[in-house]
Amino acid sequence: MQLLLDQITKTVGPSVHLYPMTLAPVPGAVTVLLGATQAGKTSLMRAMAGLDTVSSGRVLVDGVDVTHRSVRERNVAMVYQQFVNYPSMTVAQNIGSPLRLRGEPDIDARVRALAERLHIDAFLDRLPAELSGGQQQRVALARALAKQAPLMLLDEPLVNLDYKLREELREELAALFAGGESTVVYATTEPGEALLLGGHTAVMDAGELLQYGPTAEVFHTPKNLRVARAFSDPPMNLMPARRAGGGGVRVANAVDWSLALPNEAGDDLVLGIRAGGLRERTQAGDVAIEARVELAEIAGSDTFVHVHAEVGDLVAQLAGVHKFDLGARITLHLNPDHLFVFDAAGPLVRAPLSRQGAR
Secondary structure (H helix, E strand, O other): OOEEEEEEEEEEOOEEEEEEEEEOOOOOOEEEEEOOOOOOHHHHHHHHHOOOOOOEEEEEEOOEEOOOOOHHHOOEEEEOOOOOOOOOOOHHHHHHHHHHHHOOOOHHHHHHHHHHHOOOHHHOOOOHHHOOHHHHHHHHHHHHHHHOOOEEEEEOOOOOOOHHHHHHHHHHHHHHHHOOOOEEEEEEOOHHHHHHHOOEEEEEEOOEEEEEEEHHHHHHOOOEHHHHHHOOOOOOEEEEEEEEOOOEEEEOOOEEEEOOOOOOOOOEEEEEEOHHHOEOOOOOOOEEEEEEEEEEEEEOOEEEEEEEEOOEEEEEEEEOOOOOOOOOEEEEEEOHHHOEEEEOOOEEEEOOOOOOOOO
């Protein structure tokens, strides 16, 4: 199924929910809508589903204008942040409800197969109220998969689950979508989810579509500062800089680094590096940054170290568990080839020359 949003907008009174945008999710693949809360992701999904009518523009499905068709006239499956199940039906009846509506054969076998894929086959005879939140969300996902709709919309379906369960379901969903035929649109605030799901990513901010393309391409080549900020967790480290003589830059009016710049780069720049691009151990071509530890926090198998340096406040993501005393001195290293270079007005003027350290 080819969905095309053609120059759509959405306004409610004086408020603009969606600015003019055109988007054509890749058929049969996953498109991630990535952006902070109130970026416009839910408004865009509701326009796709027919839950809301756009203020201008068109919604086309396989070339047919469905702009003014309601959700009942469109074949769409949707999963929300809050799991929605039929409370008086068992898990098996919930999952099988789309199959019964279509008069499909072998419902019991297909329900069990879906339940096994989502690890809820032990609960088929229970009511939703007897399940945990994570189990109930799996039921909602199984019912959506059973519908076999050509368009499946998932609006932050894991946001209300605990960390461990989110990690498990992310991996399962990536595998489920890879083997499906539906066009999947998945909204999230988390860059890590976009990277795990792969496919294509549309980065949104304040109702604007900033960039759309293959997920790895958008991650490694954000077109401007707004995209880079949205697609980095923790936020990308940004350092003001100015072109200096001799083929380099002066960073934060403090230090000079040798840095290859394209001819079109202006004098005022912003240098960016993701937290994983900062290291304690030096490598060939590195520059050193002397800093003071302000906070160190362990997250999973990594340690995030917040520091203050001449070039600004930075966050380093160090592999492994490390302990740092507050106020301790630390030397971090980065390779200038791994820096993103933005014009001070926002556009990207140079992506990292090597992707190493640009995670």
